[in-house]
Amino acid sequence: MSEDVDRARAVTNQETGATVPSHRSSAKPARQGQSGKDHPVTAISRRALLATATALVTPAFAGRAFAQTKVLKIGAPLPLTGALAPEGLKQRRGYEIWADAVNSAGGVKVGNERVKVELIFADYESNTPRAAQAVERMITQSQVSAVFGPYGSGAVKASSTVTERYRVPMLAPTASAREVYDQGHKFLFGTLAPNDAVTIPLARFMLSVVPNLKRMTILSRNDLFPLALGQQMEQAAKQSAIEVASFQRYPIGAMDHASALTEMAATKPDWVFVTGYTNDLILVRRQMHELKFTARVITMLTGPSYKEFIDALGPLAEQISSVSWWEPVLPYRGVGPFATSEDYAKAYEKRYNVVPDYGEASSTACAVALQMAAEKAQSIDPIALRDALVGLDILTFYGPIKFGPNGQIESQKCPVFQLQGGKRIIVAPADVSQGKLQIIS
Amino acid sequence: MIGQVLLNGLLLGGLYASIAAGFSLVWGVMSVINLLHGTLVVLGGYLAWMAFHFLGLHPLVALAPVALLVALFGAGLQASVLGRVVGAPVLVTLVITFGLDLITRNGLLLGFGADFRTIRPSWTLGTAEIVGLKIPLDRTIAASAALAMTVALYFLLRRSWLGRAIIAVRMDRDAAALMGVRVQHAYIAAFALSAALAGAAGALLGLVFPISPLQSDGYLGTAFTVCVLGGLGSVVGAVAGGVLLGLVESVAGFAFGAENASIVSFVLLILLLAVRPEGLLGRRGYA
Numbered sequence: 269m270s271e272d273v274d275r276a277r278a279v280t281n282q283e284t285g286a287t288v289p290s291h292r293s294s295a296k297p298a299r300q301g302q303s304g305k306d307h308p309v310t311a312i313s314r315r316a317l318l319a320t321a322t323a324l325v326t327p328a329f330a331g332r333a334f335a336q337t338k339v340l341k342i343g344a345p346l347p348l349t350g351a352l353a354p355e356g357l358k359q360r361r362g363y364e365i366w367a368d369a370v371n372s373a374g375g376v377k378v379g380n381e382r383v384k385v386e387l388i389f390a391d392y393e394s395n396t397p398r399a400a401q402a403v404e405r406m407i408t409q410s411q412v413s414a415v416f417g418p419y420g421s422g423a424v425k426a427s428s429t430v431t432e433r434y435r436v437p438m439l440a441p442t443a444s445a446r447e448v449y450d451q452g453h454k455f456l457f458g459t460l461a462p463n464d465a466v467t468i469p470l471a472r473f474m475l476s477v478v479p480n481l482k483r484m485t486i487l488s489r490n491d492l493f494p495l496a497l498g499q500q501m502e503q504a505a506k507q508s509a510i511e512v513a514s515f516q517r518y519p520i521g522a523m524d525h526a527s528a529l530t531e532m533a534a535t536k537p538d539w540v541f542v543t544g545y546t547n548d549l550i551l552v553r554r555q556m557h558e559l560k561f562t563a564r565v566i567t568m569l570t571g572p573s574y575k576e577f578i579d580a581l582g583p584l585a586e587q588i589s590s591v592s593w594w595e596p597v598l599p600y601r602g603v604g605p606f607a608t609s610e611d612y613a614k615a616y617e618k619r620y621n622v623v624p625d626y627g628e629a630s631s632t633a634c635a636v637a638l639q640m641a642a643e644k645a646q647s648i649d650p651i652a653l654r655d656a657l658v659g660l661d662i663l664t665f666y667g668p669i670k671f672g673p674n675g676q677i678e679s680q681k682c683p684v685f686q687l688q689g690g691k692r693i694i695v696a697p698a699d700v701s702q703g704k705l706q707i708i709s
Numbered sequence: 710m711i712g713q714v715l716l717n718g719l720l721l722g723g724l725y726a727s728i729a730a731g732f733s734l735v736w737g738v739m740s741v742i743n744l745l746h747g748t749l750v751v752l753g754g755y756l757a758w759m760a761f762h763f764l765g766l767h768p769l770v771a772l773a774p775v776a777l778l779v780a781l782f783g784a785g786l787q788a789s790v791l792g793r794v795v796g797a798p799v800l801v802t803l804v805i806t807f808g809l810d811l812i813t814r815n816g817l818l819l820g821f822g823a824d825f826r827t828i829r830p831s832w833t834l835g836t837a838e839i840v841g842l843k844i845p846l847d848r849t850i851a852a853s854a855a856l857a858m859t860v861a862l863y864f865l866l867r868r869s870w871l872g873r874a875i876i877a878v879r880m881d882r883d884a885a886a887l888m889g890v891r892v893q894h895a896y897i898a899a900f901a902l903s904a905a906l907a908g909a910a911g912a913l914l915g916l917v918f919p920i921s922p923l924q925s926d927g928y929l930g931t932a933f934t935v936c937v938l939g940g941l942g943s944v945v946g947a948v949a950g951g952v953l954l955g956l957v958e959s960v961a962g963f964a965f966g967a968e969n970a971s972i973v974s975f976v977l978l979i980l981l982l983a984v985r986p987e988g989l990l991g992r993r994g995y996a
Contacts (some may be wrong), residue, residue, distance in 0.1 A: 274847050354824050490968045517968040521927050526717035527962035547825045547919045558845030580827040617860045
């Protein structure tokens with residue numbers, strides 16, 4: 269299909285999306301367009317009806333074009349430069365290790381043939397609007413069958429409206445905020461459990477192992493994911509009868525946390541819970557130390573999952589607890605090119621010389637989910653892939669993958685860990701724990 | 710507790726002043742809004758990190774060599790590129806410094822990656838406690854050194870031949886040239902001084918903040934705010950602006966929550982601009 273024709277299709281679809289929004293209620297646009305029964309049309313002219321029907325049918329033909337290419341093209345918008353560059357690199361590696369493993373085995377098994385995988389990357393420079401533009405380009409120009417989500421909840425929320433409009437599935441590896449999945453999208457899937465799947469078990473666990481845990485303070489970055497996590501923690505604390513003595517938010521790019529920490533210290537909390545990204549948390553931990561502010565439990569999300577955090581803080585990182593969405597020591601065994609968590613971690617470390625964290629693993633998990641969906645659907649047509657993803661129920665190195673009604677994974681158990689001796693030691697849940705939570709003295 | 714909040718603000722303000730002093734100098738003397746300034750601060754941070762990482766030098770020890778290297782870099786830029794646009798319309802200087810910033814920043818990104826690096830000397834002074842006030846000594850030393858550099862700049866501009874030449878060029882370029890001042894040299898000296906201050910500030914900030922090429926926007930924004938607040942064309946203004954901003958952010962963060970601290974400081978900035986557009990201590994010339 270020439271680029272001009274392709275663009276024309278894009279425009280028509282956009283127009284259709286604006287005039288007949290109810291097409292989102294089904295993943296079968298052609299049938300819906302032909303019958304017209306699903307949404308009664310009363311005062312629309314014959315020509316408009318014909319135009320709408322044509323527009324709705326077109327993606328179905330476009331879908332056939334995808335199948336003829338014999339290559340599974342997947343778009344991957346990534347923040348390869350700018351503030352989120354380290355995270356972008358991790359996601360990229362998570363996809364690449366999967367693609368190379370699959371391609372070296374001949375490709376994804378689609379029906380009776382093997383289809384090679386082609387990843388199409390685009391750098392959106394840590395700039396969310398550009399992520400949405402990149403996704404649109406990938407769909408209209410590169411004709412991808414699926415898109416891997418950009419980094420973080422905010423960018424996924426913004427760009428998933430594009431995949432929804434073009435009816436191409438998006439698999440988001442690093443978006444956990446429920447707000448992303450509560451938009452009624454039918455083509456969005458995510459492999460990070462929602463924030464409350466992190467905070468509620470965390471609060472219960474802390475309550476069970478920390479004697480006299482009564483009061484906590486929360487410090488959150490004023491940004492979609494970290495703030496949502498902080499608010500979920502507040503709710504979880506209330507449910508567990510833990511008093512939230514102070515809830516502070518700090519702005520994006522904050523260079524100083526002393527005033528917030530001074531206020532928090534005055535409440536003498538048993539538990540300090542801080543959310544943000546690696547550099548924020550390094551600074552917060554350093555300033556806590558400078559101000560001699562400590563608590564029996566210090567939990568930070570998501571920095572402690574990353575090696576950079578441990579390297580940057582050295583001894584100050586000790587005994588900080590956190591929650592992860594995946595750890596290399598988890599005992600999972602399943603389908604896909606990497607049989608177990610350990611296999612995956614080893615292959616990754618061999619190739620990139622670092623131990624993967626949940627970001628990389630979740631990126632690979634998205635890819636494995638898509639691979640299994642293609643095998644199940646015996647097709648690489650975007651809509652067939654989407655339908656296969658809806659009913660997917662598989663066990664992988666990442667753990668069980670089954671998407672809930674809103675598209676977000678609902679099968680994940682998040683391990684709580686603590687940094688002990690410079691290593692992440694899982695302390696909960698009990699069936700996978702490697703040690704006990706140390707209370708900070 | 711309010712004592713602790715004020716102390717936090719003062720320490721932060723000292724660091725802010727050091728970021729802003731060099732920026733103010735170039736703006737005041739050459740009327741160039743140097744968008745590269747934040748990246749020069751970051752460059753100083755990386756040089757200090759390298760000195761620490763490869764040579765084991767404490768940032769306070771590496772301060773002078775780092776400042777010198779960044780100064781040489783700045784002088785080179787002024788002699789080769791920026792010297793051609795002094796006196797050009799503001800948009801031209803903005804575009805040039807923006808371009809230089811992009812190149813330098815992406816060079817740092819390529820060289821060091823976007824990971825955060827920290828300087829963790831094996832010996833730290835820890836935290837002193839006096840009458841209930843917790844004084845982080847490393848931060849205090851960094852803020853004091855930053856203030857000392859700013860004071861040194863003040864005396865350099867007032868008392869030295871070089872300083873008087875820079876100010877003379879600022880006041881009347883043609884008259885200064887007639888009096889035997891080599892105008893281009895004065896510009897190079899001013900930019901090198903500004904870069905030295907930026908580099909030294911970067912080394913000091915490396916003791917406190919994680920270092921990353923992406924911090925430069927934050928530093929530039931701070932420098933800009935402090936200069937407008939304190940008034941252009943005055944070293945004392947940079948110090949006053951820095952300390953005021955640090956104090957306001959600290960007190961506002963404590964009183965209204967950290968997320969509202971910048972709202973309060975920018976409202977204050979707007980009010981000040983309405984009442985006193987030249988800033989707290991702004992004046993023509995530079996001293």
